[in-house]
Every structure is written in structure tokens, then in C-alpha cells.
Amino acid sequence: MAESKKYEIEVTVETQYLPDQSDPGEERYFFAYRIHITNVGTVAAQLVSRHWMITDAEGKVEEVRGLGVVGNQPLLQPGESFEYSSGCPLPTPVGTMKGTYQMVAEDGTRFDAPISEFVLAMPRTLH
Numbered sequence: 001m002a003e004s005k006k007y008e009i010e011v012t013v014e015t016q017y018l019p020d021q022s023d024p025g026e027e028r029y030f031f032a033y034r035i036h037i038t039n040v041g042t043v044a045a046q047l048v049s050r051h052w053m054i055t056d057a058e059g060k061v062e063e064v065r066g067l068g069v070v071g072n073q074p075l076l077q078p079g080e081s082f083e084y085s086s087g088c089p090l091p092t093p094v095g096t097m098k099g100t101y102q103m104v105a106e107d108g109t110r111f112d113a114p115i116s117e118f119v120l121a122m123p124r125t126l127h
Contacts, residue, residue: 037083
């Protein structure tokens with residue numbers, strides 16, 4: 001198998017606007033997101049840290065780095081998945097998130113798993 005397929009992580013995201021935790025009058029919009037991470041490579045790999053870039057509708061970017069996800073550093077065998085939920089406050093009704101998970105394979109190889117950009121949007125704000 002090709003070397004690039006040894007270290008491959010698939011990330012999918014579902015988002016949801018939470019009106020009960022938001023206050024548009026105070027420019028506070030809260031979004032939940034659910035992340036599904038699957039090791040589609042051929043070697044076990046552990047998620048050790050994360051790096052997010054969060055952009056609001058005015059172009060302001062906030063970078064977030066930290067160990068693991070929601071207090072976990074899951075070790076994923078080939079074919080295994082891990083899911084978690086988290087949230088993100090924004091000062092605008094629309095924004096985006098993208099980033100990477102820093103992974104360490106069982107053979108010691110370090111690699112990044114990309115998280116494609118996704119949109120956070122209050123209902124009825126995008127056409």
C-alpha cells in the first residue's frame with residue numbers, strides 16, 4: 001500500500017446553532033459541533049493535540065491549540081472511530097472553523113490530520 005495511505009485520518013463534522021445559549025442582542029451566537037474521526041490508514045494512531053482557526057463574519061481569526069479533544073487523546077486502530085461534541089461562541093451569526101489534529105502513529109511517525117473548513121451559521125442567515 002502507498003506510504004500516504006498508512007497515515008490517513010478522515011474527519012467529518014455536523015454543526016448546530018444553539019439559540020438557547022445565544023443572545024443576538026449581545027452579539028453572542030453559540031454553535032455546537034459533532035466531530036467523527038476515523039482512522040482509514042493502515043497503522044494505529046493517537047490524536048495528541050488540536051489546532052483550530054475560527055473566523056467570524058468580520059474576518060477576525062482566533063487560533064485555539066490544546067492537548068487532545070474534550071479531555072481525551074484517543075488511540076485509533078485502523079478502521080476505528082472516535083466521536084465527540086464541543087461548542088464555539090462567535091460574535092457574529094456566521095463564521096467558519098478549520099484546523100488539524102496532530103497525530104502520532106504507533107511507529108512514531110508524527111502527522112497532521114486536516115479538518116476541512118466548515119460553516120457555523122444561524123438559521124436563515126445564508127442563502
